Amino acid sequence: MSDMIVPSFGNDEDTGRKLAIICSKGSLDMAYPAFILGNAALGEGIAVDLFFTFWGFDIINKKTMDHLKFSPVGNTATHMPAALSPLPGVTSFATHSLKKSLTELDVPEVRDFLGLLKDSGANIWACQLSADMNHLVKEDLYEGVDAIINASAFIEMTDGAQLLFI
Amino acid sequence: MSDMIVPSFGNDEDTGRKLAIICSKGSLDMAYPAFILGNAALGEGIAVDLFFTFWGFDIINKKTMDHLKFSPVGNTATHMPAALSPLPGVTSFATHSLKKSLTELDVPEVRDFLGLLKDSGANIWACQLSADMNHLVKEDLYEGVDAIINASAFIEMTDGAQLLFI
Amino acid sequence: MSDMIVPSFGNDEDTGRKLAIICSKGSLDMAYPAFILGNAALGEGIAVDLFFTFWGFDIINKKTMDHLKFSPVGNTATHMPAALSPLPGVTSFATHSLKKSLTELDVPEVRDFLGLLKDSGANIWACQLSADMNHLVKEDLYEGVDAIINASAFIEMTDGAQLLFI
Numbered sequence: 001m002s003d004m005i006v007p008s009f010g011n012d013e014d015t016g017r018k019l020a021i022i023c024s025k026g027s028l029d030m031a032y033p034a035f036i037l038g039n040a041a042l043g044e045g046i047a048v049d050l051f052f053t054f055w056g057f058d059i060i061n062k063k064t065m066d067h068l069k070f071s072p073v074g075n076t077a078t079h080m081p082a083a084l085s086p087l088p089g090v091t092s093f094a095t096h097s098l099k100k101s102l103t104e105l106d107v108p109e110v111r112d113f114l115g116l117l118k119d120s121g122a123n124i125w126a127c128q129l130s131a132d133m134n135h136l137v138k139e140d141l142y143e144g145v146d147a148i149i150n151a152s153a154f155i156e157m158t159d160g161a162q163l164l165f166i
Numbered sequence: 167m168s169d170m171i172v173p174s175f176g177n178d179e180d181t182g183r184k185l186a187i188i189c190s191k192g193s194l195d196m197a198y199p200a201f202i203l204g205n206a207a208l209g210e211g212i213a214v215d216l217f218f219t220f221w222g223f224d225i226i227n228k229k230t231m232d233h234l235k236f237s238p239v240g241n242t243a244t245h246m247p248a249a250l251s252p253l254p255g256v257t258s259f260a261t262h263s264l265k266k267s268l269t270e271l272d273v274p275e276v277r278d279f280l281g282l283l284k285d286s287g288a289n290i291w292a293c294q295l296s297a298d299m300n301h302l303v304k305e306d307l308y309e310g311v312d313a314i315i316n317a318s319a320f321i322e323m324t325d326g327a328q329l330l331f332i
Numbered sequence: 333m334s335d336m337i338v339p340s341f342g343n344d345e346d347t348g349r350k351l352a353i354i355c356s357k358g359s360l361d362m363a364y365p366a367f368i369l370g371n372a373a374l375g376e377g378i379a380v381d382l383f384f385t386f387w388g389f390d391i392i393n394k395k396t397m398d399h400l401k402f403s404p405v406g407n408t409a410t411h412m413p414a415a416l417s418p419l420p421g422v423t424s425f426a427t428h429s430l431k432k433s434l435t436e437l438d439v440p441e442v443r444d445f446l447g448l449l450k451d452s453g454a455n456i457w458a459c460q461l462s463a464d465m466n467h468l469v470k471e472d473l474y475e476g477v478d479a480i481i482n483a484s485a486f487i488e489m490t491d492g493a494q495l496l497f498i
Contacts, residue, residue, distance in 0.1 A: 026243025077358025192409025240406035
């Protein structure tokens with residue numbers, strides 16, 4: 001496993017710091033920043049809450065979480081011509097390439113990384129409104145999800161936390 | 167109205183908490199996270215400042231705010247093939263579908279939601295640089311906008327606030 | 333130079349406030365919010381740390397930083413039909429237009445703006461994992477980069493900071 005992704009099991013130093021990450025995107029490339037920053041925070045003794053909402057619901061939906069995709073469409077940093085990126089096969093290719101890069105650096109896959117965060121003490125929350133919009137209930141979600149909560153409950157628990165919206 | 171979108175009129179408990187949300191995207195799907203989190207925060211007695219900047223200017227531009235669109239292009243969480251999502255009609259269809267889902271859950275439309283936030287005590291700020299880039303003045307903007315301010319003024323007022331960049 | 337982009341050289345008032353901005357996008361339009369907010373914060377006597385990661389690595393990669401592009405693909409706030417925006421030439425045209433708008437408002441180009449931030453006291457950090465994924469070392473990066481650090485180091489230094497994820 002990479003130096004970057006050190007599991008933080010057994011870290012029992014409590015800094016009083018809290019980090020709450022709102023995960024609103026469901027693409028593979030925007031799942032990882034939450035995982036990596038969350039894991040780093042746990043390793044520093046920081047309490048971490050992850051709130052999955054809007055498109056980010058795909059990351060904790062049992063049916064989709066193992067098949068997150070990455071598309072270069074609209075992303076100029078991939079240096080792919082805009083006319084090529086929507087072509088059939090490009091999303092699969094780009095997803096495969098990104099996964100390969102991550103695997104080479106020993107970065108765990110989505111389900112494994114969520115398990116790692118959970119085992120390290122992260123709380124995983126699903127957004128009520130997103131669940132309702134997608135007609136999903138708790139049984140449809142990754143088993144590590146603590147609960148489906150509304151935005152008010154999330155806001156309440158983030159008193160004193162540093163926030164990230166991804 | 168949905169349980170999730172409870173108007174927070176008359177909440178006079180002051181927690182001392184402040185939440186400042188920078189709204190930089192102008193698509194329909196990225197307008198709602200700011201509204202929903204902002205409204206939840208107001209309901210918890212938290213002072214809320216919304217700062218509309220860059221593409222987010224469309225949300226407070228009188229001419230565009232009632233016609234925000236949602237495009238599945240580049241968004242793999244919509245599960246639409248990348249080759250189909252740019253086709254004519256797809257943006258209209260996707261926008262209509264998203265609006266329908268939101269309406270079914272009693273989530274207000276953009277203008278109404280902004281009015282709700284305003285009535286609940288939120289401050290609504292427009293970015294000076296974005297106004298200049300778009301050649302817009304205050305009269306071009308939603309009447310609930312408190313003022314056009316520059317980034318320095320926004321940074322100054324967010325002392326002690328939790329921040330979100332959407 | 334625009335009123336909005338006042339260099340903050342020589343501001344030696346220390347407010348104790350800290351702002352840490354995670355720059356994860358590599359497109360031209362998403363580089364500027366970090367620059368403008370960071371510069372405004374420096375002007376208010378706030379310590380600023382910029383952490384370039386994922387696609388945001390393009391902003392500090394010597395080979396790409398002077399050629400950041402903007403694509404209207406997937407961005408409904410550009411009001412360009414989704415079928416047109418991937419066509420050849422559109423990215424170049426949109427990039428040129430955005431640069432022109434910024435230049436007219438005396439907003440510096442990417443390299444100059446980074447230099448301005450650096451001279452005003454900002455710290456510029458590159459993400460270790462992103463460097464590894466891109467097979468880049470410090471010599472490949474903008475000379476103003478202070479160091480390549482991992483997410484844990486970044487999280488550690490942001491104790492007490494306000495956070496933005498762009």
